[in-house]
Amino acid sequence: MARLNVHSERPYNAEPPLDRLRAHYRTAADHFYVRSHGDLPEIDASTWRLSVDGAVAMPFNLSLADLRARFPEATVTATMQCAGNRRADMRTVAPVSGDPWDAGAIGTADWTGVRLGDVLRAAGVTPGADLHVAFESHDVVDGRPYGVSIPLAKALADETLLAFAMNGAPLLPEHGFPARVVVPGFAGVRSPKWLRRITVQDNPSDNPMQADDYKLFPPDVTAETADPAKGHTIETMPLNAAICEPPRGARITAGETTVRGYAIAGDRAVVRVDVSGDGGRSWRQATLDHEADAPFAWTFWEIVLDLPPGEHELTVRAWDSAGQTQPAQPDDTWNFKGYLSASWHRVRVEVA
Amino acid sequence: MARLNVHSERPYNAEPPLDRLRAHYRTAADHFYVRSHGDLPEIDASTWRLSVDGAVAMPFNLSLADLRARFPEATVTATMQCAGNRRADMRTVAPVSGDPWDAGAIGTADWTGVRLGDVLRAAGVTPGADLHVAFESHDVVDGRPYGVSIPLAKALADETLLAFAMNGAPLLPEHGFPARVVVPGFAGVRSPKWLRRITVQDNPSDNPMQADDYKLFPPDVTAETADPAKGHTIETMPLNAAICEPPRGARITAGETTVRGYAIAGDRAVVRVDVSGDGGRSWRQATLDHEADAPFAWTFWEIVLDLPPGEHELTVRAWDSAGQTQPAQPDDTWNFKGYLSASWHRVRVEVA
Numbered sequence: 166m167a168r169l170n171v172h173s174e175r176p177y178n179a180e181p182p183l184d185r186l187r188a189h190y191r192t193a194a195d196h197f198y199v200r201s202h203g204d205l206p207e208i209d210a211s212t213w214r215l216s217v218d219g220a221v222a223m224p225f226n227l228s229l230a231d232l233r234a235r236f237p238e239a240t241v242t243a244t245m246q247c248a249g250n251r252r253a254d255m256r257t258v259a260p261v262s263g264d265p266w267d268a269g270a271i272g273t274a275d276w277t278g279v280r281l282g283d284v285l286r287a288a289g290v291t292p293g294a295d296l297h298v299a300f301e302s303h304d305v306v307d308g309r310p311y312g313v314s315i316p317l318a319k320a321l322a323d324e325t326l327l328a329f330a331m332n333g334a335p336l337l338p339e340h341g342f343p344a345r346v347v348v349p350g351f352a353g354v355r356s357p358k359w360l361r362r363i364t365v366q367d368n369p370s371d372n373p374m375q376a377d378d379y380k381l382f383p384p385d386v387t388a389e390t391a392d393p394a395k396g397h398t399i400e401t402m403p404l405n406a407a408i409c410e411p412p413r414g415a416r417i418t419a420g421e422t423t424v425r426g427y428a429i430a431g432d433r434a435v436v437r438v439d440v441s442g443d444g445g446r447s448w449r450q451a452t453l454d455h456e457a458d459a460p461f462a463w464t465f466w467e468i469v470l471d472l473p474p475g476e477h478e479l480t481v482r483a484w485d486s487a488g489q490t491q492p493a494q495p496d497d498t499w500n501f502k503g504y505l506s507a508s509w510h511r512v513r514v515e516v517a
Numbered sequence: 518m519a520r521l522n523v524h525s526e527r528p529y530n531a532e533p534p535l536d537r538l539r540a541h542y543r544t545a546a547d548h549f550y551v552r553s554h555g556d557l558p559e560i561d562a563s564t565w566r567l568s569v570d571g572a573v574a575m576p577f578n579l580s581l582a583d584l585r586a587r588f589p590e591a592t593v594t595a596t597m598q599c600a601g602n603r604r605a606d607m608r609t610v611a612p613v614s615g616d617p618w619d620a621g622a623i624g625t626a627d628w629t630g631v632r633l634g635d636v637l638r639a640a641g642v643t644p645g646a647d648l649h650v651a652f653e654s655h656d657v658v659d660g661r662p663y664g665v666s667i668p669l670a671k672a673l674a675d676e677t678l679l680a681f682a683m684n685g686a687p688l689l690p691e692h693g694f695p696a697r698v699v700v701p702g703f704a705g706v707r708s709p710k711w712l713r714r715i716t717v718q719d720n721p722s723d724n725p726m727q728a729d730d731y732k733l734f735p736p737d738v739t740a741e742t743a744d745p746a747k748g749h750t751i752e753t754m755p756l757n758a759a760i761c762e763p764p765r766g767a768r769i770t771a772g773e774t775t776v777r778g779y780a781i782a783g784d785r786a787v788v789r790v791d792v793s794g795d796g797g798r799s800w801r802q803a804t805l806d807h808e809a810d811a812p813f814a815w816t817f818w819e820i821v822l823d824l825p826p827g828e829h830e831l832t833v834r835a836w837d838s839a840g841q842t843q844p845a846q847p848d849d850t851w852n853f854k855g856y857l858s859a860s861w862h863r864v865r866v867e868v869a
Contacts, residue, residue, distance in 0.1 A: 383789065383800060383802055384800060385799065397840065399840055401840075402839060403839045403840045403841035404841055432839070437735065448735060448736060450735055487754060487783045488754070489755035489756055489859070490755075493849055494845065497842065
């Protein structure tokens with residue numbers, strides 16, 4: 166864990182340096198950002214059980230061995246990211262609450278487990294119904310078990326997993342051992358770790374994590390005036406891009422410099438990445454690298470810029486398959502919780 | 518047709534004044550924008566035939582009566598918009614080609630016909646295959662029939678229609694009588710009017726309308742340097758919003774003023790609309806009005822602003838269900854073809 170930059174020890178919140186993040190398309194488990202809301206629960210996999218209940222015809226309670234035996238194994242390559250990724254950039258506008266994540270609260274892995282849809286169908290859920298799938302976990306936040314929910318349609322989607330493994334190895338304790346939910350495209354908060362219960366129900370979870378937190382508010386709303394019922398529940402994440410190399414403040418030799426980073430478009434594809442060596446006054450297009458058959462995984466990009474001596478602001482913006490692009494200024498997406506920081510990523514460097 | 522602002526008589530291109538556009542959620546057919554690429558074809562519905570061929574097990578050739586008899590009727594409420602909608606705003610940055618559409622190259626209707634998917638399945642198409650559905654029409658552009666294509670998955674989607682009627686009446690000649698394609702969420706160019714042939718094939722259409730035009734290029738590309746193979750094929754349209762009332766340059770009495778407009782998010786939902794009376798320095802949230810069960814239809818919005826005397830820039834921006842918002846400046850989406858103009862819509866008014 167010494168490889169991560171730690172924002173907080175209790176709860177443990179940490180992210181990798183950006184050059185390490187960009188080193189491999191699949192992020193090593195011990196380089197993967199960790200976002201916790203409580204202490205790390207200690208779970209004995211041999212006695213761990215998962216209960217499935219609520220609006221299902223056949224509720225059940227299964228061990229890890231039962232789950233593995235009853236349902237076919239499935240692997241999905243998907244990116245996970247925190248709703249607060251890049252929050253630090255918003256602090257240039259005005260204070261925001263929460264840890265000041267740089268652009269490293271994101272990572273991509275092969276997640277292996279069983280399809281959540283297979284589990285729910287075996288329990289006799291009614292597909293197509295306007296229902297919600299609530300999760301409850303072993304970690305405790307403010308005296309209550311961690312809990313969130315997702316719409317049934319997303320729970321039944323092919324990409325949504327109950328995962329036991331990450332990049333071919335059992336989940337590390339901090340990533341949810343022995344089992345977590347993986348909801349590709351959605352903010353990490355909807356992919357609970359250390360899962361213990363799944364409940365199909367009429368309404369979203371009333372757990373504060375779902376009902377109060379992780380809501381997007383307008384810029385004029387403050388902690389004092391925020392009405393959670395009026396905030397937008399953060400699920401699918403917006404288009405975003407970041408420069409991972411060179412790092413902020415780098416001193417670079419004049420001439421050709423390779424600039425690298427990632428881009429991601431929620432449930433869409435990244436179709437173009439523009440990179441600027443002059444703060445957005447002119448743009449060139451980066452080369453894109455995207456895993457086939459992984460619609461919910463990030464796109465790596467790379468470009469060689471020829472930088473003359475002087476101070477420069479490197480800038481990146483992505484475009485998605487709907488021809489949509491990112492806003493330019495941190496102020497354009499600012500909100501007091503610091504969620505969904507998704508304006509052009511800017512890195513100042515000095516070239517000599 | 519005198520009710521529309523005409524950009525060009527041949528081909529006939531025209532859009533409604535914005536206050537008329539905002540008057541009804543469903544746009545009357547004679548207030549609906551018209552985008553033509555050639556002369557209006559004259560078609561006798563009694564002899565009109567549609568052929569379905571290519572990679573299908575059972576090609577066929579049907580009359581209008583055959584189509585109505587063989588397939589169940591379907592109605593979809595959907596918004597249609599031109600890829601060049603709001604192009605005029607880009608001209609404040611630098612010249613662009615094409616008609617200078619204001620924000621009226623958009624409209625919403627109940628489209629009635631048969632599902633394109635039903636027709637293709639009856640012809641024995643292979644669902645799930647990586648195929649394209651090419652359309653050819655009776656209008657002629659530069660000596661060739663108008664032709665485009667869409668991916669098979671979108672052609673088979675529930676919302677995609679072969680439409681005979683608009684708001685309960687047969688299509689008007691300028692809207693594609695007797696039959697057109699309606700591809701909700703996609704740019705209007707992919708919804709050909711005056712249809713005559715459907716071909717299922719391995720590749721996108723090689724018609725210039727598909728292969729060369731309606732591509733999104735980066736801002737540094739010009740007519741001279743553009744390589745169509747490298748442009749992004751415009752299909753799903755980006756998040757957008759416009760102020761329809763008051764009009765640009767309006768003189769308003771100080772005090773409460775109602776501001777109204779539309780917003781649209783391609784294949785996503787509009788979750789919030791921010792309106793500013795001071796050019797984007799402060800924002801308030803508009804009331805939203807969206808038809809139930811019409812995921813591909815626009816959202817109407819309205820807000821009462823209290824405007825003091827002086828010159829003001831009214832500004833609107835929308836947010837979609839992925840928490841994504843629009844860029845602020847016309848320069849942020851500028852391209853030499855003037856497509857996908859989707860920055861904050863701005864209307865200057867004078868209050869006395």
